Amino acid sequence: MKTALLDRSNEYLISRREYFTLFAAIVAAIAILFNNDAPQIDALRGLAVDRLAMLQEKLSWFARLTQSAEEMSALRQRATQLMLENSQLREAYLENFRLRRLLEYRERAPLQFRSARVLFAERSRTPNTVIIDLGARQGMRVNMPVVTPEGLAGKIYKVNERTSLVQLMLDRNFSVSARSQGGRVLGIVSWSDTRGLEMTGVPRNAVIKAGDMVVTSDYSALYPPGLRIGKVIAPSLEKGEPFMRIPLEPAVRFDRLEELFVITTPAESFQVTVADSTSGD
């Protein structure tokens, strides 16, 4: 019985060996082809991801029913809203002292955002990205900030028709102008493959201690101020170096990204002065 079944499966495999060979050749060729960084392949990849996203969207209705995804999404949205409000309130509180003295008031528009589901993660690639289910059709644009309830996650890197690539803060080419929430020490936060998330360009004499929260600064051209980036682990002073390197513990749990929020408020409405921007972001 077992032998007959084995014989039949062998027979089946042998009779269709051309198709298996063709399939293997196509898979290998596509794998090689998709490793190119040419614009045609980017466009193809975008199309493929769009189609996959559509398919996934159609198939996911059942899962959504069982998991009360909408309810979860609404709660997460609310949590993000509260986080953003909280950040802004804290910022407003701290700013109040300075602004009172300077008598310069600046009204900030409330931040608008859209929730997005993470479809795929391409962590091994450069840039370190995830793909979300919002694209040009939903009004996504390159450089829009992407957050989670915990804080800043990254920014939109590339926009397809129905999907977008989000460059995560864990990408080595990502940098953001930042400051400590308490001491108002300014610096640049970026990712180092060897040292992890760190704040650089901080003067030696700056007052900053472990546990301080680092947030986006007012000088960023892309990100609203006050978004949590990470917590100071332990500032390190190296001999002869004029600046400190401050390792940070990321506020966002990047290993658990399922839902993200894209801030759709135009960057101009939360910029202080673009000309004052000190970082590349």
Place this chain on the structure above:
Amino acid sequence: MAKRVLKYLLTFSIFLLVQVGFVPLLTIYEVAPDLLVVGLVLSAIRHGAIAAIVTGFLAGLAQDAFATHLYGLQALAKAVAGFVAAYLARDKLKFGLQVTLGITLATALVHNLIRDGIYYFDADFSLLHLIVRYVIPNSLYTLVLAAIAHLLFAKSFERK
């Protein structure tokens, strides 16, 4: 057996060298024949589908190393072309000029549609323009090459 494989590899190496070194000189308004497609038809007729697919894949990879900046493109197009050629030739016993040219034309059309379709994927023109401007002319040019090859080496286009 080893001698046959060696001869086969040598033949395709010559095809590849001619394709890379000489065929570009025959290009007219970005239209060029593909000698390797003719070679694939020959391989499909003589040795069957698996030989044609594997040869197409490997010859395509080798051609990619010389010709395009999209590594893997020719490998994909030629592996599929090898299968198409073998599929069309599978029940034929005699390979006269008309049959050979028919198989070559269909194979070249599929090959060029895949290759040019991906190569010009982000270009600002329609599928119809792609077919009329690149796919059909390239295929017809390859057909001319196949006709010459068949007239010169008619005996090679026979099933082994």
